[in-house]
Amino acid sequence: MSLLVVGTVAFDAIETPFGKTDKIVGGAATYIALSASYHVNNSAIVSVVGDDFPQETIDKLGKRGVNTQGLKVKEGEKTFFWSGKYHNDMNTRDTVDTQLNVLLNFDAEIPKDYRSPDFLMLGNLDPELQLKYINELESRPKLVVMDTMNFWMDIKLNVLKQVIAKVDVLTINDEEARLLTGEYSLVKAAKQILETGPKYLIIKKGEHGALLFNKQNKVFYAPALPLEEVFDPTGAGDSFAGGFIGYITSTNDISFENMKRAVIVGSAMASFTVEKFGTERLETLEEKEVEERINQFVSLVQFDIDLVAN
Amino acid sequence: MSLLVVGTVAFDAIETPFGKTDKIVGGAATYIALSASYHVNNSAIVSVVGDDFPQETIDKLGKRGVNTQGLKVKEGEKTFFWSGKYHNDMNTRDTVDTQLNVLLNFDAEIPKDYRSPDFLMLGNLDPELQLKYINELESRPKLVVMDTMNFWMDIKLNVLKQVIAKVDVLTINDEEARLLTGEYSLVKAAKQILETGPKYLIIKKGEHGALLFNKQNKVFYAPALPLEEVFDPTGAGDSFAGGFIGYITSTNDISFENMKRAVIVGSAMASFTVEKFGTERLETLEEKEVEERINQFVSLVQFDIDLVAN
Numbered sequence: 001m002s003l004l005v006v007g008t009v010a011f012d013a014i015e016t017p018f019g020k021t022d023k024i025v026g027g028a029a030t031y032i033a034l035s036a037s038y039h040v041n042n043s044a045i046v047s048v049v050g051d052d053f054p055q056e057t058i059d060k061l062g063k064r065g066v067n068t069q070g071l072k073v074k075e076g077e078k079t080f081f082w083s084g085k086y087h088n089d090m091n092t093r094d095t096v097d098t099q100l101n102v103l104l105n106f107d108a109e110i111p112k113d114y115r116s117p118d119f120l121m122l123g124n125l126d127p128e129l130q131l132k133y134i135n136e137l138e139s140r141p142k143l144v145v146m147d148t149m150n151f152w153m154d155i156k157l158n159v160l161k162q163v164i165a166k167v168d169v170l171t172i173n174d175e176e177a178r179l180l181t182g183e184y185s186l187v188k189a190a191k192q193i194l195e196t197g198p199k200y201l202i203i204k205k206g207e208h209g210a211l212l213f214n215k216q217n218k219v220f221y222a223p224a225l226p227l228e229e230v231f232d233p234t235g236a237g238d239s240f241a242g243g244f245i246g247y248i249t250s251t252n253d254i255s256f257e258n259m260k261r262a263v264i265v266g267s268a269m270a271s272f273t274v275e276k277f278g279t280e281r282l283e284t285l286e287e288k289e290v291e292e293r294i295n296q297f298v299s300l301v302q303f304d305i306d307l308v309a310n
Numbered sequence: 311m312s313l314l315v316v317g318t319v320a321f322d323a324i325e326t327p328f329g330k331t332d333k334i335v336g337g338a339a340t341y342i343a344l345s346a347s348y349h350v351n352n353s354a355i356v357s358v359v360g361d362d363f364p365q366e367t368i369d370k371l372g373k374r375g376v377n378t379q380g381l382k383v384k385e386g387e388k389t390f391f392w393s394g395k396y397h398n399d400m401n402t403r404d405t406v407d408t409q410l411n412v413l414l415n416f417d418a419e420i421p422k423d424y425r426s427p428d429f430l431m432l433g434n435l436d437p438e439l440q441l442k443y444i445n446e447l448e449s450r451p452k453l454v455v456m457d458t459m460n461f462w463m464d465i466k467l468n469v470l471k472q473v474i475a476k477v478d479v480l481t482i483n484d485e486e487a488r489l490l491t492g493e494y495s496l497v498k499a500a501k502q503i504l505e506t507g508p509k510y511l512i513i514k515k516g517e518h519g520a521l522l523f524n525k526q527n528k529v530f531y532a533p534a535l536p537l538e539e540v541f542d543p544t545g546a547g548d549s550f551a552g553g554f555i556g557y558i559t560s561t562n563d564i565s566f567e568n569m570k571r572a573v574i575v576g577s578a579m580a581s582f583t584v585e586k587f588g589t590e591r592l593e594t595l596e597e598k599e600v601e602e603r604i605n606q607f608v609s610l611v612q613f614d615i616d617l618v619a620n
Contacts, residue, residue, distance in 0.1 A: 300530065
C-alpha cells in the first residue's frame with residue numbers, strides 16, 4: 001500500500017520553559033513522514049525547501065523509506081521558517097516570527113509512482129494547495145486525511161471548507177473545532193463538521209488525548225500518555241497524523257474499529273515527539289520502543305469489561 | 311459491606327450559561343450518598359443541617375437505602391448555603407455567596423451501627439473534622455477515601471496534610487494537585503502526593519476524565535463521556551466519588567484492577583449529574599440507565615488489543 005504526504009518542510013526555532021533551539025528541522029510533512037515511516041515502507045513526500053536545507057535530513061528521510069523525489073529544492077531560495085515560544089502550560093504558544101520564503105511558490109510535483117496513491121495525507125498547508133494536490137491525483141485514494149489550523153479558518157475559510165468537503169478524515173484541535181463551528185461543545189461541533197463532508201473527525205486535545213467521531217455518532221476516546229515532562233509540543237499533532245495514516249496504510253483497513261487502533265498508534269507516536277526538541281526523538285526510535293509505547297496505551301485504558309457490564 | 315459517608319449537606323444556588331436556580335439541595339455528602347446508593351445498600355451519612363432543610367430530601371435518602379440517623383437537624387439554625395456562577399467554559403466558577411451557618415458547629419454523631427464501617431468516604435469538609443471522624447471510628451476501615459479542595463490548601467494546609475497521610479485514596483482535581491505540590495506535570499504531582507501517605511491518587515480533570523495512580527507508578531486513564539451539553543457541573547466530583555466508593559463497597563475488592571472499574575463507574579455517575587441542575591438526575595435514575603451508561607464508557611475506550619500489540 002502506498003502513502004503520499006503533502007505539507008511543509010521547514011526550519012523552526014523553538015523556545016519552551018525547558019530551553020530553546022536555534023534553527024532546527026521541522027515542518028508538518030517532515031513529522032508526518034518520519035512518524036508514518038515506523039509503520040509503512042512505501043511513502044513519498046511532496047514539499048518545497050530552499051538550498052539552505054540540509055541534504056542530511058533529506059537522506060535521513062530516504063533511509064527511512066520515504067521517497068523524496070517530490071521534495072523540491074529551490075536554488076537561491078530559503079526554506080520556510082517559523083519561530084515560536086510556548087507558555088508555561090505548554091498548550092498555548094506565541095508565534096515570534098514567520099518567514100514564508102520558498103512557500104510563496106509551492107510548486108513541487110508529485111513523483112510519478114505516487115500519482116495514484118492508496119492513501120493521501122494532507123498536512124497543514126494553504127487549503128488552495130491542498131485542493132490542487134487532491135485534484136492532481138490520477139485516481140481517488142482509499143482515504144484522504146487532512147490537517148489544518150486556525151490560521152486558515154481566519155483568512156481562507158471558503159476554500160478551506162471546499163477542501164474539508166472533499167476529504168474523508170479531518171484532524172483539528174479542540175479550539176479549532178470550536179472556531180470552525182461556533183459551538184463550545186465538542187460533540188455538537190463534531191456533528192456540525194461531519195455534516196459538511198468528512199466521514200470521520202479527529203479532535204486533538206493535546207495532553208487530554210483525542211476524540212474520533214463518525215457520522216453515526218460513534219465516539220472513541222484515546223488518552224494521551226501522562227508524561228513527567230512535555231519538553232516540546234511542536235510537531236505532536238503532525239506525529240499523531242503520521243502514526244494514524246501510517247497504521248491505516250500498513251493495515252489497508254479503513255473500518256472504524258481499525259481507525260480506533262490508528263488513533264492509539266498516532267497518540268503513541270505523538271508521545272515520543274514531545275520528549276525532545278523537534279524531530280530528534282522520531283529520528284532515533286527503535287521498533288521495539290514503538291511497540292512498548294503502544295502497549296503502555298493498552299494498559300493505560302484497559303479495564304475488564306465483563307465485570308463492569310455485570 | 312457497609313459504607314459511611316461524612317460531608318456537607320447544603321443548599322446551593324447555581325447559575326450556569328443555561329439558567330439559574332433558587333436554593334436547591336446540594337452538598338458533597340448528598341451527592342456522594344445518592345450516587346453510591348445505585349451500587350450499595352448498606353450506607354449511612356453523617357452531616358448537619360438546619361431546621362430549614364426539607365424533610366422530603368431526608369426521606370428520599372432513606373428510601374434509597376441511606377441511613378440518615380447521623381444527619382443532625384439543628385433546631386433554630388440554618389443549613390449551609392453556597393451560591394456560585396459558572397463561566398462559559400463550565401470548568402471555572404466564581405463563588406457568589408457562602409453562608410456557613412450550621413457548619414460552624416459540625417457535631418453530628420456516627421450512627422451506632424456504622425462505627426466500624428467497612429468503607430469510609432470523607433467528602434470535602436474542614437480537614438479537622440475529617441480527622442476527628444477518622445479517629446472516632448472503632449476500627450480501621452478497609453479503605454478510606456477522601457476528597458478535599460483548594461480552599462483547605464489555602465487556609466489549613468498543615469492539618470490537611472495530616473489527614474492526607476492517613477487515608478488510602480485521595481481525590482482532587484488537576485488544579486488542586488498542582489497547588490498542593492507546586493508541580494505542573496500531573497505525573498510528577500502524583501508521585502509527590504503518593505509519597506505523603508495515600509496508596510492511591512485520583513486526579514479529576516472534569517470534561518477530560520480522571521487519572522488513577524498507585525505507588526508503583528501504575529496509571530489508569532478514565533475518559534469523561536463526551537456530552538452535547540454540560541448543564542450544571544455542581545456535584546460532578548462528589549458523584550464521581552460516590553460511584554467510586556459505592557462500587558468498591560459493593561464488590562468488596564480494593565485491588566488496582568477493581569479500582570479501575572470503580573473509576574469508570576464514578577465517571578458514569580458524574581456524567582448523569584451534569585445533565586441537570588443539582589441532584590435532580592441522581593434522584594430519578596433507573597438501574598438500567600446506569601448499566602447502559604457504563605457500557606457507553608466501555609465502547610468509548612475499548613479497542614482490540616491483540617491487533618495493536620501485534
